[in-house]
Amino acid sequence: MATEYRVISDWRCLSAAHKARKIERHLNNLSAEGWEFVALDSMTWWGFDVGYYLVLKRPASKTTSSQP
Numbered sequence: 001m002a003t004e005y006r007v008i009s010d011w012r013c014l015s016a017a018h019k020a021r022k023i024e025r026h027l028n029n030l031s032a033e034g035w036e037f038v039a040l041d042s043m044t045w046w047g048f049d050v051g052y053y054l055v056l057k058r059p060a061s062k063t064t065s066s067q068p
Helices: 016-031
Strands: 003-011 036-045 048-059
Touching: 003 016, 003 036, 016 036, 016 048
Parallel strands: none
Antiparallel strands: 003 048, 036 048
C-alpha cells in the first residue's frame, strides 16, 4: 500500500506556547482528513528557534476506474 507524505513548514513563532498552538491547530485540522503525525523538526535561524517542519502521512487513496 502506498503512503502519501506531507510537510508543513511554519515560521514566526513568537514563543513556545505560540508554536505549540500552531502545531496543535495543524494536527487537529489534518487528522480529520486521515493524516497522522510522523516527525517534528525545529527551524532555527542564527541559533534562534523561529519555526518548525511538521511531517504527516496517510495511506494513498487509490483511484479506481469504472469498467463498462
